Amino acid sequence: MHKVQSILPKKILYWYDKNKRHLPWRIKSSQKRKEYYTLVSEFMLQQTQVKTVVPYFKNFVKNFPNLRSLSRVNENKLFKNWQGLGYYSRAKNLKKTSEIIVNKYKNKLPNNLSELKKLPGIGEYTASALMAIAFNKPIIPLDGNVERVLIRVLNLKTEKEIAKENLMKKRFFFCNAVRSSDYAQAIMEIGALICKPKNPLCHQCPLITNCLSFKKKDFEIKSKIKKEKNKFFEVKYCENKNKVLLIKNEEYTFLKNLLIFPMREISKKNFSKNLKKVTNIKMSNMNMKIKVNYIKSFKKTDKIQWIDKSKFEKYILPSFTKKIYKSIQDQI
Numbered sequence: 001m002h003k004v005q006s007i008l009p010k011k012i013l014y015w016y017d018k019n020k021r022h023l024p025w026r027i028k029s030s031q032k033r034k035e036y037y038t039l040v041s042e043f044m045l046q047q048t049q050v051k052t053v054v055p056y057f058k059n060f061v062k063n064f065p066n067l068r069s070l071s072r073v074n075e076n077k078l079f080k081n082w083q084g085l086g087y088y089s090r091a092k093n094l095k096k097t098s099e100i101i102v103n104k105y106k107n108k109l110p111n112n113l114s115e116l117k118k119l120p121g122i123g124e125y126t127a128s129a130l131m132a133i134a135f136n137k138p139i140i141p142l143d144g145n146v147e148r149v150l151i152r153v154l155n156l157k158t159e160k161e162i163a164k165e166n167l168m169k170k171r172f173f174f175c176n177a178v179r180s181s182d183y184a185q186a187i188m189e190i191g192a193l194i195c196k197p198k199n200p201l202c203h204q205c206p207l208i209t210n211c212l213s214f215k216k217k218d219f220e221i222k223s224k225i226k227k228e229k230n231k232f233f234e235v236k237y238c239e240n241k242n243k244v245l246l247i248k249n250e251e252y253t254f255l256k257n258l259l260i261f262p263m264r265e266i267s268k269k270n271f272s273k274n275l276k277k278v279t280n281i282k283m284s285n286m287n288m289k290i291k292v293n294y295i296k297s298f299k300k301t302d303k304i305q306w307i308d309k310s311k312f313e314k315y316i317l318p319s320f321t322k323k324i325y326k327s328i329q330d331q332i
């Protein structure tokens with residue numbers, strides 16, 4: 001290893017010890033609790049910012065202090081403790097994962113990338129984060145913050161250079177086998193606090209002497225081309241005696257088993273017919289364009305539920321359903 005490179009991990013860890021944020025999932029505790037806290041925090045952080053997650057995390061681990069208590073909770077109580085964080089499928093997956101760990105893995109989080117990735121809601125990134133943070137393995141999880149630091153340090157520019165597969169290879173720039181848990185969090189923290197998307201604070205950064213972007217004074221990050229698809233849906237809105245009809249979603253992969261308005265995907269051509277107002281909602285890599293069809297009745301099934309209009313906002317429902325409801329109320 002090059003001499004300058006070899007002292008880099010020391011500089012990064014020194015910076016981290018002095019500057020890290022004191023987050024509730026970082027408190028010193030037993031290995032078992034560390035694994036549980038890392039699991040819960042990583043699920044919560046999947047689509048939500050740190051400062052939003054902190055109070056929810058504290059409340060969540062107070063009410064469900066370990067995997068066993070989480071595995072036994074009923075859905076209603078689970079959602080109450082998740083309310084406000086959104087993306088309820090994360091909560092459902094977290095509970096399912098806790099059940100599997102308790103029953104199949106004798107209440108012990110698997111210490112293995114491929115086993116972790118088999119668990120609900122755990123993909124490549126979360127599995128890497130668990131391996132690094134909870135099990136102290138020398139892996140650098142590639143979240144958005146780490147990607148930005150890597151792209152800047154190596155001054156990566158082209159579409160090919162900033163592609164995920166290339167960054168997966170390039171992350172070995174940060175290789176280090178000492179204090180792997182702190183080290184992975186340190187690089188994430190540099191991305192979050194120092195190497196900001198706009199105006200990076202280079203003079204506070206432990207990477208400054210190694211950073212090509214700083215040398216070239218070129219901090220621009222090319223955005224990746226996202227392939228978003230426009231999809232067209234017709235939502236059925238049925239109201240009766242001040243109640244609104246929703247249905248348990250067993251059809252679509254998004255918001256699985258949660259309450260949504262009955263809906264169907266339609267062609268762009270059919271979408272344009274009798275079009276009055278469009279509600280736009282982004283859902284993962286989909287640009288959903290939604291129009292409403294007001295109906296008087298709906299076939300009876302055990303999947304439907306009537307929700308009182310006056311209490312609609314207070315119900316624990318996906319923000320997707322609430323957004324559509326609000327848009328409809330604005331139109332009526």
Ligand code: SF4
Pocket residue numbers: 149152153194195196200201202203205206207208211212213214219
């Ligand atoms: S020196 Fe500046 S651009 Fe380079 S990694 Fe640090 S903060 Fe980012």
